[in-house]
Amino acid sequence: MVSARFDGSFAGWRQAARELLQQGVTADQVTWYSHDGDTDLFAAGTPCATPHLATTAIRVPRQLLNLLESAARYRCADRWSLLYRVLWRVSHGDRSAMLAGDADGSELHKRLKAVRREAHHLHAFLRFQPCHVENGPDFVAWHEPAHDILHSASGHFAERMGQHSWLIATPQDGVYWDGQRLQHQQHCPQEWQQLAQAPGDEGQQLWLAYYGSTFNPARLNRSVLENNMPVRFWKNLPEGPLIPQLMSQARAGAQRDGQAQAVAQRSGKIIRYRNDSEQTPSGSVGPGLPR
């Protein structure tokens, strides 16, 4: 067996994997040990196999490296060994290892899909709120992604937010956009986490009012909601606590029509239909329309 130790980054793995490939170490001979940024790089030494340098360069399709880099963001115990197995097979001429119909390829594509989906979740279910701390960013957000997608996926917000500065903190890492550059911290600083976890501001009330009214209680459909917006995100969404409340209201009322209760309770107004004078819309109407 060979113990491959590296710094936990894709670049580090790639370097180690290249050396192992050149030594002809097969996938089932390697155990991968990653240490992230804090620990001493390669402290425990290099692979213990006898070094024997291959003279021929290893050739794999460029596309494979992109796939492997994306799949490396998937958090799981055997994160790196699958990548090496696929790399080994492709570099030995078996390109089907990259395809979704293959035994290894299907696992690779499952991870790629999960990583893409998690990046999409970041774009969708992250909520910024204004930050009023002096010299702080304009907006802050707290998010809990299931995979290591923060760094690669957060450029999206630089496109959206114009000249605003912002900060996203997670339990693991964090990013800070100062208006020009994205700074990524492998371990999210304490003060970033504190800024990002500030309690919700007044402005959220408008959003909650909108969310409550745009729901049609006559169409309650919990399973579709949970498939599309996994429950694990609810606790960090301002509308999260509102969801069970809206659902139980809809059930209790066994509502047959779609109107929100908050609207139904108000007094209504029928528009009088008149053919004569020009009127303003504030409480009255204009000229009759041709039938």
Add this chain to the structure above:
Amino acid sequence: MQLIDKLTVLADAAKYDVSCASSGAPKRSSKGKSGLGATNGMGICHSFTPDGRCVALLKILLTNFCLYDCQYCVNRRSSDVPRARFTPVEVVTLTLDFYRRNCISGLFLSSGIIRSADYTMEQLIRVAKLLREEHQFRGYIHLKTIPDADPLLIPEAGRYADRLSVNIELPTESSLIRLAPEKQVGTIKQAMHSIHQGESEARAEKGAPRFAPAGQSTQMIVGADDTDDSTILHTAQSLYGAYRLRRVYYSAFSPIPHSPKTVPFEAPPLLREHRLYQADFLLRGYGFQAGELLSGPGNLALDIDPKLAWALANREHFPVDLNRAEPSLIARVPGIGVLSAKRLVALRRHKRIRFEDVSRLRCALEKAKPFIVTQDYRPLQAGNESQVLRQQLSETPAQMVLW
């Protein structure tokens, strides 16, 4: 009235329009620039409501005052609902605030008809113009076009909006006459035509000013009248053909408070709506024709999906040999989608497809099994009659009768 109260009323009034897409816009970015917003072609659903529908855009009415008396509509003039009206600046403020919070990807603005169709349309355009020109907003804007408004207003709307839409609401002229007395099929189609023309002109001329780059869509209400699915799908197909619509949305009629006697007072036919969306998807993505899915009058089956129904009715095309068949025919196998069909074709360049490979692609195997042949698998003849398969594959198995 406070802003929050207006929002409560005008979001409630707008939710019966089911269109929600924020996709199809060209790539725009505000990175390092003044202003706000980006689009990248992909839609983003920022939240989902307990009815399972997504929130991609701030969907509101400018006002729910309305001169029209469409019987299916909660905002009809004879309806006893609370009324409210936003100022254009209020809509702009809300849009920008929600956008910065990352709650939405843009605005979907519609309105009741006030004063006149032209006046109403001008007000909608004013909001879009404020967002684009004063605030340099680069997010998504969808404007609902008022069909009776002056066609000259459409080019202006198309300059600011990513998507324009006109709701046809009912699939036949007779239903429109009965339930939406102020609306006319003629003006609705005229508006769709003007939008289509604007799109074509902008595409034809290099450097022409942009015009609704995400195209146009429409909505049909299902279950407010007695039109069948066949008529609905054929209407949709002709709209796709005539005006190059990007999407037809189907909205199961939602009973409304103090419902008039002309419309039903029943729970919304959500499953019927779902089958129509599935059938519509087959029209847009799989090259099916409406006549293949429903050859005569009638409705789509509720117990099985339309692709399975087609396959059971056309057994002569099956089983399909996954190692030989055209990709388009593989995509017609129930349980195998366009993406899986592509992946199977890519894989068979390297090896013979085996049953195990299909299972790894996470196709709906139970559905696909009777319709495919692989290197190591061929469906049994016995017990494969369409009638038997339908019973096995039905999503709502018939209850056994107890004696």
